[in-house]
Amino acid sequence: MRSRMNKALAATALTLVTAVAVAGCSAGGDAAGDQELDLAPAVAGEIEAGALDGITLVYAGNGGITQEGQDEAIWQPFSEESGAIVEQDAFELTKLRAMVDSGNVDWNMVVSSSIEVERYCGELYEEIDTEKVDLSKVPDGTLAGDCMVPNIFYGYVVAYNADVYGDNAPQTAADFFDTEKFPGKRGVPVTPWMESPAVEFAMVANGADFDALTPEDFTAGLEAYSSLGSDLVPWTTGAQSQQQLESGEVDMALVWSGRGYGAANAGAPIVPMWGDWVVAVDGIAIPKGSANLDASFAAINYMLGADQQAASSELTSYAPVNVDAKPAVSEPLTDWLVSDHLDTGHTVSIDYWVENWDEFSAEWTDWVAGS
Structure with missing residues (x-):
């Protein structure tokens, strides 16, 4: 949390x-x-x-x-x-x-x-x-x-503007980085301690082998974000990411599921993309x-x-950490509970990050400073 x-x-x-x-x-x-x-x-x-x-x-x-x-x-x-x-x-x-x-x-x-x-x-x-x-x-x-x-129990989920994309909505992590097929501004987290889920999302898009990750996969993940160029719109707080979605400053964003829900609950035409979301615990x-x-x-x-x-x-508004729990929630929260979408979620490779934390944190900090 x-x-x-x-x-x-x-x-x-x-x-x-x-x-x-x-x-x-x-x-x-x-x-x-x-x-x-x-x-x-x-x-x-x-x-x-x-x-x-x-x-x-x-x-x-x-x-x-x-x-x-x-x-x-x-x-x-x-x-x-x-x-x-x-x-x-x-x-x-x-x-x-x-x-x-x-x-x-x-x-x-x-x-x-x-x-x-x-x-x-x-x-x-x-x-x-x-x-x-x-x-x-x-x-x-x-x-x-x-x-x-x-x-x-929550998730890093791509939230996108349904009015912008209509029937041509992003479905996968690779779609998030495809600005030709899915033009528009992207909200991206750029603060310390968010490197693990953010970069693993990019590694999913890159087709990384999660059974044999190397430091080069981390670097390639950063390069995927850099490839967004002027379409990359950084966010540093959850409130900022939600505001970007509500105002239309971005057309899609990688955000905490709770913030995507917050934007939708405020009346913005924001919906979740459940393909390749990242499980966050x-x-x-x-x-x-x-x-x-x-x-x-x-x-x-x-x-x-x-x-x-x-x-x-x-x-x-966070998903229960008991598979038998049945919270009585209404729309739009029912659309944002990550516990209903575990089959498409990607779990962060904890050992990989623990083993390389100091190196990756330094590289992430340098990338954020230059982004």
């Missing part, structure tokens, strides 16, 4: 944790200390009544409607059923690193990108105990590595060295329930 879509709103996130700090103890702890719990076998969405009485957990998210919606749909009901107190805070990687390095970890659960969690798995994040978190209902393509569970993870691991596992397990995920989708 760090959830990229709401990073700009983190400063205005839900009320930050204060009560536990005032009490003079770690927010991730509790009056009885770190508790090993004897809970029933994990079933997604279930928790024994009162099983976590007296325990305080801190959830560091990314603010905005996503964190607010999840609090209402998931954490408040979890508190009522389990007896735990779930406080809200705003996630920052530098703050997490400082906590872990100092051995004073105040957070119990955090939201970050799947690549970032995998990069620091075992260093900044604990491994997920799959005996204590039921992953059986998690959608295919949303699990990455040993330290995260999917929390936000932000994960929930447990900081290395945080207290009450069993309680954190129980909370994450509860989050994955079908009812909880359906309620969260209804409040946030």
Whole structure:
């Protein structure tokens, strides 16, 4: 999600944790200390009544409607059923690193990108105990590595103007880069941390062999964007990408699915292209060295329930991370839920990015500066 879509709103996130700090103890702890719990076998969405009485957990998210919606749909009901107190805070990687390095970890659960969690798995994040978190209902393509569970499930999707293209609409990633057959301006993300889905989309268009990717595939992906020339219109925030679509500044754009939905919901003639979209997942993870691991596992397990995920989708517009969840949503949101289109989605090659992250980030930064 760090959830990229709401990073700009983190400063205005839900009320930050204060009560536990005032009490003079770690927010991730509790009056009885770190508790090993004897809970029933994990079933997604279930928790024994009162099983976590007296325990305080801190959830560091990314603010905005996503964190607010999840609090209402998931954490408040979890508190009522389990007896735990779930406080809200705003996630920052530098703050997490400082906590872990100092051995004073105040957070119990955090939201970050799947690549970032995998990069620091075992260093900044604990491994997920799959005996204590039921992953059986998690959608295919949303699990990455040993330290995260999917929390936000969305996509990088081409959104295009139906009035412009009519019956000659783009269908594939290659169409996005074909300005002769599909003339018009293209919205393209050009900020740090978006290189992985953006460039993999270009690699799909290039016909890359995803079983044997090389650094040259990354470079070729950048060259595909450069080939757009004056038709490339950069965007740096989700709000900007949505505004470009609504105003007609661009005719199609690679955007977060939630922003495409936002433009359509505002009345713009914007529709999604489900060919070759890129699956995007932000994960929930447990900081290395945080207290009450069993309680954190129980909370994450509860989050994955079908009812909880359906309620969260209804409040946030993001797809549920439980295949049995049936959110009650209306048009146009029904057209934008990525969970209905997994068969045409492309999953980012996590290991490839983790292994080459420093090199690719530098190359991406240089390309953005010159674009």
